[in-house]
Amino acid sequence: MRVFVDDDSCRGHGVCAAVCPSVFVITDGGYAEAVEDDISPELESSVREAVDGCPERAIHVKEENHVN
Numbered sequence: 425m426r427v428f429v430d431d432d433s434c435r436g437h438g439v440c441a442a443v444c445p446s447v448f449v450i451t452d453g454g455y456a457e458a459v460e461d462d463i464s465p466e467l468e469s470s471v472r473e474a475v476d477g478c479p480e481r482a483i484h485v486k487e488e489n490h491v492n
């Protein structure tokens with residue numbers, strides 16, 4: 425799974441950083457950034473929680489099939 429924050433939609437509420445701090449941080453500019461964009465399987469559920477919790481629907485994920 426890959427994740428990115430749409431800068432145009434993000435309003436800096438910080439829900440994502442509260443729910444999943446290992447992936448989302450609030451930058452000095454006051455908006456969220458995904459510091460990890462290639463999400464490990466252990467983090468996927470909290471990333472999904474952040475996606476659902478974002479009031480602006482600013483977090484987007486792209487599902488990928490990992491071939492191990």
Ligand code: SF4
Nearest residue numbers: 434435437438440478
């Ligand atoms: S919850 Fe959504 S709007 Fe709020 S900081 Fe995170 S990405 Fe931005």
